[in-house]
Amino acid sequence: MSKLVLSPSPNPLKGTIEVPGDKSISHRAVIFGSLAEGVTKVTHFLDGEDCMRTVHAFQTMGVNIKREGDSLIIDGKGIAALEEPDQPLYFGNSGTTSRLMIGLLAGLPFFTASWGDPSLSKRPMDRVVNPLRDMGAIIDGREKGSKLPLSIRGTRLQSIDYTLPVKSAQVKSAVLFAGLLADGVTKVRELTQTRNHTENMLKAFQADITTDGNTTEITGRKALKATNIYVPGDISSAAFFIAAAAIVPESQVVLKNVGLNGTRTGILDVLKKMGADMEVSNQKEVGGEMIGDLTVKHTELQGVKIKGDIIPRLIDEIPIIALLATQAEGTTVIKDAEELRVKETDRIAAVTEVLSSLGADIEATEDGMVIKGRAKITGGEVSAYNDHRIAMMGAIASLISEEEVTIDDDSSIAISYPNFFEDLNSVIN
Numbered sequence: 001m002s003k004l005v006l007s008p009s010p011n012p013l014k015g016t017i018e019v020p021g022d023k024s025i026s027h028r029a030v031i032f033g034s035l036a037e038g039v040t041k042v043t044h045f046l047d048g049e050d051c052m053r054t055v056h057a058f059q060t061m062g063v064n065i066k067r068e069g070d071s072l073i074i075d076g077k078g079i080a081a082l083e084e085p086d087q088p089l090y091f092g093n094s095g096t097t098s099r100l101m102i103g104l105l106a107g108l109p110f111f112t113a114s115w116g117d118p119s120l121s122k123r124p125m126d127r128v129v130n131p132l133r134d135m136g137a138i139i140d141g142r143e144k145g146s147k148l149p150l151s152i153r154g155t156r157l158q159s160i161d162y163t164l165p166v167k168s169a170q171v172k173s174a175v176l177f178a179g180l181l182a183d184g185v186t187k188v189r190e191l192t193q194t195r196n197h198t199e200n201m202l203k204a205f206q207a208d209i210t211t212d213g214n215t216t217e218i219t220g221r222k223a224l225k226a227t228n229i230y231v232p233g234d235i236s237s238a239a240f241f242i243a244a245a246a247i248v249p250e251s252q253v254v255l256k257n258v259g260l261n262g263t264r265t266g267i268l269d270v271l272k273k274m275g276a277d278m279e280v281s282n283q284k285e286v287g288g289e290m291i292g293d294l295t296v297k298h299t300e301l302q303g304v305k306i307k308g309d310i311i312p313r314l315i316d317e318i319p320i321i322a323l324l325a326t327q328a329e330g331t332t333v334i335k336d337a338e339e340l341r342v343k344e345t346d347r348i349a350a351v352t353e354v355l356s357s358l359g360a361d362i363e364a365t366e367d368g369m370v371i372k373g374r375a376k377i378t379g380g381e382v383s384a385y386n387d388h389r390i391a392m393m394g395a396i397a398s399l400i401s402e403e404e405v406t407i408d409d410d411s412s413i414a415i416s417y418p419n420f421f422e423d424l425n426s427v428i429n
């Protein structure tokens with residue numbers, strides 16, 4: 001636990017940052033690399049705590065995974081070579097590790113127990129357990145299997161035709177992983193498109209998969225073939241510097257090689273609507289994912305309405321978007337974001353509490369928030385609620401604060417952005 005006292009920064013932000021690898025893509029690269037036949041090299045892998053939970057899970061199941069600089073070398077021996085773990089798998093704080101692994105473990109021919117930290121133990125797992133049980137999975141656990149710890153007796157699964165009741169890429173991925181191990185063709189339908197990294201990477205590993213963006217079909221029991229993966233910069237991490245450059249006067253920051261997959265770029269659409277001065281350059285496709293450089297300059301922003309299908313495309317960026325909104329002219333309304341209530345913490349409550357303690361005019365609603373700009377960020381002492389995105393939002397708020405911002409504990413930042421303060425210091429002149 002380390003308390004953090006941040007002094008207001010009088011200077012504009014200037015410079016170039018290459019943010020760490022995308023968390024969602026890094027998790028999936030470890031999973032598919034471990035299941036595939038052959039050696040997979042994952043370049044620009046995110047060594048944040050969450051992705052390391054996924055690495056440790058596969059190491060416990062006998063997969064040889066080693067670090068080489070910022071790459072990961074995975075010696076995949078195929079699905080049949082995975083071994084029954086001799087200890088419970090610990091998923092730490094990671095919703096993605098737990099939901100994706102549960103989907104996979106349900107179809108592997110051995111027993112596992114799994115658990116998580118206090119935050120993860122509160123998060124709903126029935127959203128993955130229910131469709132998996134429909135496929136024949138044998139899962140038990142706390143609250144009838146809706147919370148960790150869980151026990152899974154892996155078994156041969158049947159395919160399913162499943163329409164997602166929640167807008168969640170983790171649920172979609174869990175069912176597709178189970179489908180990869182099941183007999184027949186599994187179909188997953190979503191009414192609103194969520195991030196599609198699982199589908200993209202399954203194609204790269206030569207799975208038998210088709211998707212039209214709403215319905216994805218996968219044929220089970222087909223071997224995956226190793227491939228090399230480059231992990232783009234995480235737009236969810238870049239978001240903190242995009243916001244910082246937009247709100248600190250006279251700033252100009254370049255973010256290199258940021259992932260620009262359209263299922264993740266909702267924050268860019270919102271910034272454009274707010275009137276931000278932002279340019280995308282050097283766009284190209286690498287391994288099925290778009291990347292590019294973003295140049296963001298300070299400018300005056302306008303409040304906006306954010307609701308509907310855009311929400312899954314910016315779900316993890318809402319805390320930092322809320323801070324942006326405090327500096328925009330007029331009112332920003334965020335709706336349809338009730339999923340925030342079941343993240344690492346209740347992010348609607350946490351964002352509202354932290355930003356109002358720091359001087360903002362913000363109110364929580366059932367499924368979002370209402371933020372009135374422009375507010376002076378005066379400073380103060382806040383809790384990060386043990387949530388990396390809340391801690392980083394607090395740190396960026398300190399840049400425009402009149403007085404110090406004190407955050408009770410910044411250790412959660414290592415979940416997704418271990419070098420956050422090095423990168424921040426590199427653009428504070």
Ligand SMILES: O=C(O)C1=C[C@@H](OP(=O)(O)O)[C@@H](O)[C@H](O)C1
Nearest residue numbers: 024096167168169170171315316
């Ligand atoms: O699939 C993924 O990698 C993720 C999906 C999202 O969660 P949900 O699927 O719960 O919306 C997101 O919030 C999380 O940070 C990562």
Ligand SMILES: C=C(OP(=O)(O)O)C(=O)O
Nearest residue numbers: 093094095096097316343
């Ligand atoms: C919600 C997040 O992650 P997860 O669900 O993997 O814990 C996040 O990174 O903001």
